[in-house]
Amino acid sequence: MADVEKDPRWSLLSSTLPMLIDGKLVTDGPTSDIVSSRNRKVVGKFAVADAAISDKAVAAARKAAPGWAGLSGYERGKYLVKIAEIMESHAADFEFLDAVDIGKPLTAVRYSDMPVSLSALAYFAGRGQDLSSRSADLGDPHVSHRARLEPYGVVLEVLPWNGPLWTGVQRMAAILAAGNVAIMKPSELASASFSYLASLIADVLPPGVLTVLNGKGSVVGSHLVTHPDVAMVSLTGGVETGVRVLQDTAAQVKRVSLELGGKNPNIVMADADLENAIRWSAMGGFSNSGQICVCGSRILVQRPVYEEFAKGMVEAAKAQVVGDPLLETTQMGPVVGEVHFEKVWGYIDHAIKNGEGELLVGGERYTDDTRAGGWYVPPTVFGGVTPGCVIEKEEIFGPVVTLTPFDTLDEALAIANDTTFGLASGIFTSTVENAEKASRELQAGAVYVNQWFGGGMQAPAQGYKTSGLGGVGIEKYLQTKNIFTRTNGD
Numbered sequence: 070m071a072d073v074e075k076d077p078r079w080s081l082l083s084s085t086l087p088m089l090i091d092g093k094l095v096t097d098g099p100t101s102d103i104v105s106s107r108n109r110k111v112v113g114k115f116a117v118a119d120a121a122i123s124d125k126a127v128a129a130a131r132k133a134a135p136g137w138a139g140l141s142g143y144e145r146g147k148y149l150v151k152i153a154e155i156m157e158s159h160a161a162d163f164e165f166l167d168a169v170d171i172g173k174p175l176t177a178v179r180y181s182d183m184p185v186s187l188s189a190l191a192y193f194a195g196r197g198q199d200l201s202s203r204s205a206d207l208g209d210p211h212v213s214h215r216a217r218l219e220p221y222g223v224v225l226e227v228l229p230w231n232g233p234l235w236t237g238v239q240r241m242a243a244i245l246a247a248g249n250v251a252i253m254k255p256s257e258l259a260s261a262s263f264s265y266l267a268s269l270i271a272d273v274l275p276p277g278v279l280t281v282l283n284g285k286g287s288v289v290g291s292h293l294v295t296h297p298d299v300a301m302v303s304l305t306g307g308v309e310t311g312v313r314v315l316q317d318t319a320a321q322v323k324r325v326s327l328e329l330g331g332k333n334p335n336i337v338m339a340d341a342d343l344e345n346a347i348r349w350s351a352m353g354g355f356s357n358s359g360q361i362c363v364c365g366s367r368i369l370v371q372r373p374v375y376e377e378f379a380k381g382m383v384e385a386a387k388a389q390v391v392g393d394p395l396l397e398t399t400q401m402g403p404v405v406g407e408v409h410f411e412k413v414w415g416y417i418d419h420a421i422k423n424g425e426g427e428l429l430v431g432g433e434r435y436t437d438d439t440r441a442g443g444w445y446v447p448p449t450v451f452g453g454v455t456p457g458c459v460i461e462k463e464e465i466f467g468p469v470v471t472l473t474p475f476d477t478l479d480e481a482l483a484i485a486n487d488t489t490f491g492l493a494s495g496i497f498t499s500t501v502e503n504a505e506k507a508s509r510e511l512q513a514g515a516v517y518v519n520q521w522f523g524g525g526m527q528a529p530a531q532g533y534k535t536s537g538l539g540g541v542g543i544e545k546y547l548q549t550k551n552i553f554t555r556t557n558g559d
């Protein structure tokens with residue numbers, strides 16, 4: 070087995086990871102520790118901002134905005150392509166940093182986060198050349214109308230910790246392609262990979278076009294959110310944070326877009342290909358240790374196949390290779406940090422203590438040296454869970470799924486929709502009528518049929534209910550101007 074402690078990529082963490090302000094890498098102010106999820110050890114540092122540093126960065130971004138907006142989509146796109154080339158040539162470094170920092174297995178970054186990031190850069194490089202809007206016939210032959218999409222100027226993007234690279238790069242690419250300048254604020258729990266990206270591309274873009282500012286949400290995030298020169302705020306995170314941002318920006322009537330959490334129902338019908346349903350449901354529940362906003366954590370199973378499905382999920386949970394994210398063989402790493410670890414265990418302990426279903430597998434803390442030393446949580450399945458109880462209702466954001474039996478599709482849909490969230494949902498069935506009915510009636514921005522996960526830049530999904538607000542894709546970073554022109558001079 071490879072000795073991961075001798076990996077040459079540890080040298081990436083030998084100096085403070087920087088922020089990017091006005092085209093310069095900044096490491097000389099306050100710093101924060103990078104605490105590795107794999108063993109709770111401090112493995113490096115990243116630079117963090119304060120109010121004064123943030124103000125300086127916003128001023129530089131504001132100065133850069135008109136020049137960047139004045140470039141053609143093609144010229145902006147060329148910068149994105151260049152960034153993609155640089156990222157790709159350092160792909161192994163990004164794998165390493167996210168594995169060490171947040172515990173995401175190397176292979177997950179390699180086969181998911183990195184391709185998603187690179188394709189986003191390529192996609193938006195082209196998409197930025199195709200910003201068209203409608204023209205209406207107003208009924209007057211002497212008046213023409215056209216709508217023009219325009220950037221906001223300075224856009225703040227606040228990132229979550231669960232996919233710091235792909236969420237960050239995807240959104241950064243869309244912001245820049247739309248002609249805005251971007252201020253990226255990674256999560257304080259996951260700043261390594263984006264800070265490293267900043268160090269690689271500092272001199273690629275004109276100064277101020279891309280800013281990377283690290284720091285706590287309650288300090289740097291909230292300061293930036295209310296900054297008068299930040300024209301638009303986009304946040305990916307929890308619902309509570311989204312509400313806070315709406316409250317904080319209300320007096321400014323600031324443009325805000327929110328991509329928030331979910332507690333996503335997965336309906337398994339008796340007529341489903343069960344092997345397929347189990348495989349995808351395990352992937353949907355346990356990928357990235359359940360720390361994906363669209364994870365299918367609330368599984369509803371039709372009674373005739375309930376026992377067989379439950380058995381299959383237990384086997385799938387046991388088969389997960391849970392271990393050091395730096396090993397090529399690992400499928401599931403630790404969760405992100407101490408507070409989140411305790412939160413996930415809080416839910417598991419609560420469910421066991423209060424008999425919220427029957428614990429079928431998992432639910433016990435690891436005792437071996439590797440996993441007891443880090444923030445590892447085993448894949449955990451609770452069976453026979455009553456709809457509406459805590460573990461069935463709240464977003465746990467860990468490798469914990471609930472199984473609930475049902476009799477009819479109508480009953481399953483009623484349970485599925487009885488939630489304040491509306492991010493993703495899914496159904497496994499071999500009947501087109503079931504698939505169509507569920508696709509129409511599930512109250513969520515995404516419906517997966519006979520698979521879990523899906524989508525891409527071409528089909529960005531917007532959460533329903535509390536899971537989202539304000540648009541997705543490149544459109545969210547653009548405002549519309551309507552231009553009315555009298556053509557006969559009268």
Ligand code: NAD
Pocket residue numbers: 227228229230231232236254255256257284285286287289290291292294304305306307308309310311313314328329330331361362363464466492532536
């Ligand atoms: P979080 O809400 O704790 O933090 C998100 C970001 O907001 C962080 O960068 C944080 O520093 C910042 N922040 C916190 N308080 C702030 C404030 N007052 N003002 C400004 N910024 C502030 O979320 P998280 O724990 O990092 O991420 C997990 C959550 O994100 C889950 O609920 C998950 O479902 C959701 N998520 C949603 C999507 C999506 O596309 N809908 C994608 C990934 C994650």
